Amino acid sequence: MQDLQDIIVSDVQKGVLTITLNRPEAYNALRTNLLQEMADTLDAAVLNDDVKAVLVTGGEKVFAAGADIKEMASLDAVGVMNDPRPTYWRRINAFPKPMVAAVNGFALGGGCELMMHCDIVIAGDNAQFGQPEINLGIIPGAGGTQRLVRAVGKSMAMQLVLSGEFISAEQGRDFGLVSEVVIPERTLERARQLAEKIATKPPIAVRLAKEAILKSYETTLDSGLNLERKAFTMLAATEDRNEGIAAFMEKRKPNFTGK
Numbered sequence: 001m002q003d004l005q006d007i008i009v010s011d012v013q014k015g016v017l018t019i020t021l022n023r024p025e026a027y028n029a030l031r032t033n034l035l036q037e038m039a040d041t042l043d044a045a046v047l048n049d050d051v052k053a054v055l056v057t058g059g060e061k062v063f064a065a066g067a068d069i070k071e072m073a074s075l076d077a078v079g080v081m082n083d084p085r086p087t088y089w090r091r092i093n094a095f096p097k098p099m100v101a102a103v104n105g106f107a108l109g110g111g112c113e114l115m116m117h118c119d120i121v122i123a124g125d126n127a128q129f130g131q132p133e134i135n136l137g138i139i140p141g142a143g144g145t146q147r148l149v150r151a152v153g154k155s156m157a158m159q160l161v162l163s164g165e166f167i168s169a170e171q172g173r174d175f176g177l178v179s180e181v182v183i184p185e186r187t188l189e190r191a192r193q194l195a196e197k198i199a200t201k202p203p204i205a206v207r208l209a210k211e212a213i214l215k216s217y218e219t220t221l222d223s224g225l226n227l228e229r230k231a232f233t234m235l236a237a238t239e240d241r242n243e244g245i246a247a248f249m250e251k252r253k254p255n256f257t258g259k
């Protein structure tokens with residue numbers, strides 16, 4: 001356990017590092033310090049071979065209500081231009097290992113955007129998603145206009161961003177923003193179960209699969225398929241691929257080493 005101000009970082013358990021957003025007094029609003037602590041934690045996790053997957057949660061009641069509006073209020077245009085937060089978002093975005101989000105309650109604005117930085121989202125049936133920036137005279141600033149349209153399509157992205165309305169967990173699942181909805185008491189447990197399962201898989205294959213899937217957002221089908229083929233070929237050179245196939249043939253559990 002590390003001593004941080006805005007997030008709680010667990011010891012690695014079963015290959016999973018858990019990050020809990022910890023500003024209950026402000027609905028886990030993502031102030032600059034919180035984003036910096038997250039970016040630093042993820043940077044360290046890239047280099048830690050024990051970390052196979054990361055679980056991100058806001059706790060039982062709320063995921064995050066967005067950027068810290070009180071902090072944002074003091075920034076003029078020059079302040080926004082020199083804002084270090086985009087750098088932290090870029091570092092979070094570049095994290096190459098799988099990230100699973102466990103989302104209960106509000107995931108709004110930057111909170112919804114943080115959720116969309118995660119690779120898999122498990123939501124409690126009390127979750128609500130929204131991009132209410134329009135009510136503040138601004139627009140999403142951490143990828144919402146781009147990632148949302150890729151996740152839920154144009155009409156729903158427009159609806160959320162232009163009206164500021166929230167949608168429910170079930171709607172989020174129907175539109176592909178989350179993959180499973182469970183009762184709120186089970187959100188963390190189910191997300192952890194998934195993260196732990198992924199942590200048992202061959203790490204290089206997991207990493208390349210994540211990279212290939214994310215690439216599909218921003219490339220043509222042809223170059224995406226090309227990347228997939230190269231990654232597939234590269235995996236033939238790994239010990240874990242030989243181990244996986246040998247274990248199947250010998251009807252035993254594979255023992256992956258990350259080599």
Ligand code: CO8
Nearest residue numbers: 026027029065066067068069070085086109110132141142
């Ligand atoms: N920032 C700061 N404080 C917040 C935030 C926030 N986003 N959300 C809630 N709080 C605080 C409230 O001020 C209040 O504090 P206090 O008790 O000291 O007054 C406390 O949390 C509880 O809030 P409420 O009393 O409002 O609780 P309700 O249950 O009535 O409502 C809501 C909960 C619906 C979550 C409501 O608080 C709300 O609408 N919050 C704001 C949501 C929002 O507009 N989010 C978007 C923010 S802008 C953004 O995210 C842009 C991201 C751009 C990133 C760019 C990076 C470069």
